[in-house]
Amino acid sequence: MPREAETHADIPFGPEDTPWQKTFSGLRVGGGRPYGTPPSLDPRTAYTSVPEVPHHKVQLPPTGLDADQYTEAEALFRRHIDTQTRNFAGYQVTSALDYEQRLGHYLNRHLNNVGDPYQSSSYTLNSKVLERAVLDYFASLWHAKWPHNPQDPESYWGYVLTMGASEGNLYGLWNARDYLSGKPLRTHHRTPGDRAVEQAPHGEGPHAFHPVAFFSEDTHYSLTKAVRALDIDTFHALGSTRYPDDNPLAPGTPWPREVPSTEDGAIDVEQLAVLVRFFARRGHPILLSLNYGSTFKGAYDDIEAVAATVRGICAEHGLDHRRVHRGQDGDHDERSGFWLHVDGALGAGYVPYLEMARDAGLVEQAPPAFDFRLGDLHSLTMSGHKWMGTPWACGVFMTRTGLQMAPPRASEYIGAADTTFAGSRNGFSSLLMWDYLARHSYDDQARLAAECDGLAAYAHAQLLALQDQLDQDLWVARSPQSLTVRFRRPHADIVRRYSLSSETVHVDGVARTYVHLYAMRHLTRQRVDELIGELRQPGAFA
Incomplete structure (x- = not known):
């Protein structure tokens, strides 16, 4: 045994406080030594513990837990979770769940929706038939054209997320980046080996395919992670490096990191316009992520007002409609020079019903429209665990079929193209959302x-x-x-x-x-x- 490990031989571990090195059975000892490395210090002091759950009671020694130890550990954890569930008040998730009796059977089944939701797959243990029903439901709720039709660019396309709306934001910004950068659309993609498809696009100006991202100071932190992971320039990053003294909101001062918000937490449309105009004038495509139910203040950006403002600015500078050329044979497609994504983690799943309540006279007001009624909306996401309530994070991403980018080649291994972000996707999430929607009318x-x-x-x-x-x-x-x-x-x-x-x-x-x-x-x-x-x-x- 290594000398360092010997100095920690007496660290208590597990429900009986037995040193880790002494918890092995004969089959788990090789050459007289335990398999694996021992703890270097007591995990109970290394981790921030939950006082209601003694850490040593749930530790996992190499022998596992016997029946009595397991019962005690699970009871401690259950009591803690049940108590916190009863008082849970600070986050935008629903804890009133009742899936166990109806759907417990499926916990012993592997449901994996790998690949495109609308393509059959050789991986037959999936819930895609329910996923498509859920997606059609939200397409209707969000005033999109449905059902999905691969031949109709105005019909919707979407999928059920394995993560929450953070995955939808990541996927939406990825799609937006490639769309604005002039990469091939799925509807124009010919074959994976077609060299013309791979040629770089060409258009007007040196910044024609260099998008710039904008989001407000009340935006969820996942947006900051997403633009970093996708290597998308924000207006702050580009302004600070290329135009350090030209902040149009306050010349000579540092650029703001995000677009300022109003006191209520909605994006400040006037200040956004000033920032967008600065970069549109220089030919940069505009990538905008808006909030519909911001994380902390629960504010709703005025999507329609922002869309009209950005469209008007882009029209002034030729970014409302533009041709993206590729190759020497005149091959091109028509695209917008801006992309409007909505993070509706809570609001997109809640406000449509609040609108119904308003129209029925149950409430006086509802926030402004946010969905595919707006022609300038490009993509939208929501979380299933927030308004509906599910035991784990999930959600929906939606866009128009004609805005999809060309996916990687179809995988012979699964028998379908993987047009989604996650690869393997949790098929249980589609089952949960289907179950909830089947049992709750408008x-x-x-x-x-x-x-x-x-x-x-x-x-x-x-x-x-x-x-x-x-x-x-x-x-x-x-x-x-x-x-x-x-x-x-x-x-x-x-x-x-x-x-x-x-x-x-x-x-x-x-x-x-x-x-x-x-x-x-x-x-x-x-x-x-x-x-x-x-x-x-x-x-x-x-």
Whole structure:
């Protein structure tokens, strides 16, 4: 045994605090020595532990856990999760789930939707028939042309995500980057070996195929990861390196990292216009990601107003319609010089039903349109675990068939083209979403949306009343039609007990640390009242 390992031979490990090196049976010892490396220090002190779950009780020694140890460990974890589920208030996910009785059978089946949702595959353990039903449902809900028709560029194309909307953002920006960079479209792709397809595009100006990305300061952090992973220049990166003294919002000052937002958290359309015009004037295609239910403030960007503004600016500079030429034979296609992607992680799954509730007189207002009713929308994504509620992250990505980029060659191994991002995709997610949608009508969903909107209004009113009672500014705020209410961060115990999300923002140059609660379907007025009661106690706010 290595000398370093010998110095840690007595580190307690597992539910019985037995040193790791002494937990091997005869079959697990080779040459008189344990197989694998021992711990270099006590994992209980190395990891930030959850106090409600003693770490050593769930550790996995080489022998595994016996029946009694397993029962105790699982019970500890179950009690912790059930307690946190009961109080879960700070994130935009639904915890009111009831899939187990109907769908438990499928947990012992492997469902993998690898490849394009609309192509049969030799991998027959899939749920693609349900996936297509789910996609058609959302295509209709989002006013897209359906069903998917590979011969109709105006029909929708989409797939069910294995990750949440972060994967949809990544895929949407990848598609946008290649579209604006002049790479081959799927509808114009001839054969993988066609050299003409691989030739670089040519068009007007030196920046004709150099897209620039824009997103607001209230955008989910996954966008920052996505542009870095995809090597897409943001207006901040390009402006700071090529035009360091030319910030059009404030000449001579550093470029902002993101487009400024309004106080409510929506993108500032006027300031966006100034930034877009700067780069459109120089011939750069425009890649724009907007929020429909921003992560912390729950704000809705005015998609229609932004689209009209950006389209107008692009028209001024010849970027609204342009020809992308390839090769010497005149081969070309017509494309827009801008791409508008919507991250509707929560809003795209919720607001359509809020619109129905408004039209039925159940609520007074709903946010502005965000979907394929807008001709300038290019792609859209949402998360299944947020409004609907699923046990794990999933979602939907959607675009128009005519905007798809040429995929890698069809895989003989799976018998279909893999036009998606993830490769192997969780087929159980399509089953879960299908199950939920099969059991909840439009009327059901509209009533649920109205109830959640009312609960958010109730929480907002209760927090304002608490603010008056305490005679202390708790910074209580709710963006229009948002399901989230934000307020001053309370004591850490309350934050942990209710899983409240935190964010620090600067208001008039002063840092404020907020938390927020989300009025999702599982939250009740009783739970809100319990939280308010704790916030009313002395010492609740530092």
